[in-house]
Amino acid sequence: MNTDDTSTYVYDLDELAASIDELRAHLPTQSALLYSIKANPHPYIVEHAARHGAGLEVSSEGELAIASAARVRANTDAEIVCTGPGKTTDYLESAVEKGAVISIESPTELTRLRELGSTGQNVLVRINATATSQRSGLQMTGTASPFGVDEQDADTVVRRVIDDGHNFRGVHLYMGSNILSEDDLVDQFEISTRIADHYVDYGSGTFIADLGGGFGHPFAAPGPRPRWQGLRRRVESLTERLSARRALVTFESGRYIAGSCGTLSATVLDVKQSKGQRFVVLSSGVNHLGGLSGLRRLPRTRVAPTPYEHGGGTPESLVGPLCTPVDVLNKQSPTNLEVGDTVTIPNVGAYGLSASLANFLSHPYPTEHIRFGGRLIATTRSQITYQEVVPT
Numbered sequence: 001m002n003t004d005d006t007s008t009y010v011y012d013l014d015e016l017a018a019s020i021d022e023l024r025a026h027l028p029t030q031s032a033l034l035y036s037i038k039a040n041p042h043p044y045i046v047e048h049a050a051r052h053g054a055g056l057e058v059s060s061e062g063e064l065a066i067a068s069a070a071r072v073r074a075n076t077d078a079e080i081v082c083t084g085p086g087k088t089t090d091y092l093e094s095a096v097e098k099g100a101v102i103s104i105e106s107p108t109e110l111t112r113l114r115e116l117g118s119t120g121q122n123v124l125v126r127i128n129a130t131a132t133s134q135r136s137g138l139q140m141t142g143t144a145s146p147f148g149v150d151e152q153d154a155d156t157v158v159r160r161v162i163d164d165g166h167n168f169r170g171v172h173l174y175m176g177s178n179i180l181s182e183d184d185l186v187d188q189f190e191i192s193t194r195i196a197d198h199y200v201d202y203g204s205g206t207f208i209a210d211l212g213g214g215f216g217h218p219f220a221a222p223g224p225r226p227r228w229q230g231l232r233r234r235v236e237s238l239t240e241r242l243s244a245r246r247a248l249v250t251f252e253s254g255r256y257i258a259g260s261c262g263t264l265s266a267t268v269l270d271v272k273q274s275k276g277q278r279f280v281v282l283s284s285g286v287n288h289l290g291g292l293s294g295l296r297r298l299p300r301t302r303v304a305p306t307p308y309e310h311g312g313g314t315p316e317s318l319v320g321p322l323c324t325p326v327d328v329l330n331k332q333s334p335t336n337l338e339v340g341d342t343v344t345i346p347n348v349g350a351y352g353l354s355a356s357l358a359n360f361l362s363h364p365y366p367t368e369h370i371r372f373g374g375r376l377i378a379t380t381r382s383q384i385t386y387q388e389v390v391p392t
């Protein structure tokens with residue numbers, strides 16, 4: 001395997017643990033936390049999150065395979081919760097086999113479970129809340145959604161779960177991502193708590209009130225983990241009743257947990273001029289980072305430490321190496337970046353490589369380094385090769 005160290009991700013597991021601790025400090029004392037491995041499915045990250053006491057929220061068969069292997073290696077009995085629309089029979093079958101909790105998103109999934117001849121599963125019903133938030137401009141509730149079942153249909157689906165002989169273990173709500181305002185976070189938990197309160201008496205076993213998350217975090221730009229002064233107290237007062245009825249209040253996070261642990265280093269491959277504009281060509285573009293930004297899901301990248309900026313002038317384009325005009329990481333004030341310089345992009349532990357267009361244009365994958373206890377403990381690199389596909 002040829003190694004290409006012009007682009008390198010570093011994930012720091014101590015930072016991952018610190019983020020989990022910090023998020024816990026914002027949440028009710030008696031609550032559980034799931035790591036949403038969609039944010040970063042690297043096995044070392046998933047395993048470390050499980051070691052550090054997080055359950056695992058997965059949304060595909062592949063993520064389920066990673067989560068269950070990580071749970072074995074971490075030697076924990078971390079809960080695995082399977083979500084995701086359009087669960088296939090294979091996905092459901094492995095969820096059953098691995099003893100995961102299944103968050104049902106539609107009656108079709110219950111039919112598939114029935115066809116598998118499987119009863120007695122631990123099932124949550126994912127609910128798309130009807131209420132709109134009163135205080136804030138949150139657009140994430142009360143709208144049409146492919147996720148979960150609409151609140152007005154939830155009673156019927158819960159009844160069907162019970163009639164099909166499953167253990168109705170609770171409800172699952174998840175209303176949005178990257179929420180930075182404390183009021184907005186509290187608003188959505190107010191809605192999800194009210195729905196969970198309604199169903200708590202129908203459950204069998206410890207009722208799981210999975211209230212969602214959406215805890216915001218900087219992405220691909222410098223900045224500390226957000227802190228919400230009053231969040232714990234305010235959410236605690238919302239979930240008091242659920243906890244008093246022995247429900248396990250549960251939260252989910254990918255971005256906040258994994259965001260700060262990852263840094264991408266890239267090399268300046270070229271600096272060129274075109275019609276008065278400066279282009280800085282990096283070894284990493286949307287194939288390594290920010291593939292979702294083409295879909296307008298992520299803000300623009302800012303390299304750190306901020307290079308010396310020349311005042312004024314036409315903005316400089318920070319681009320990747322792909323032969324497509326989509327591959328623009330940012331337009332910034334002109335800098336003194338030169339060929340051979342290394343730039344670092346902080347806060348890319350979540351929605352970094354695995355959320356990118358890694359196979360597009362077949363550039364080398366970045367290496368991924370894992371640090372723990374101040375030491376490098378592993379280096380990995382994945383890429384589909386010709387030889388793998390066409391045996392010689």
Ligand SMILES: *Cc1c(COP(=O)(O)O)cnc(C)c1O
Pocket residue numbers: 036038039057083174176177178213214215252253254255256350
């Ligand atoms: C994506 C997702 C998450 C994680 O979202 P973050 O913004 O990364 O915290 C949690 N739960 C569900 C159901 C999701 O789809």
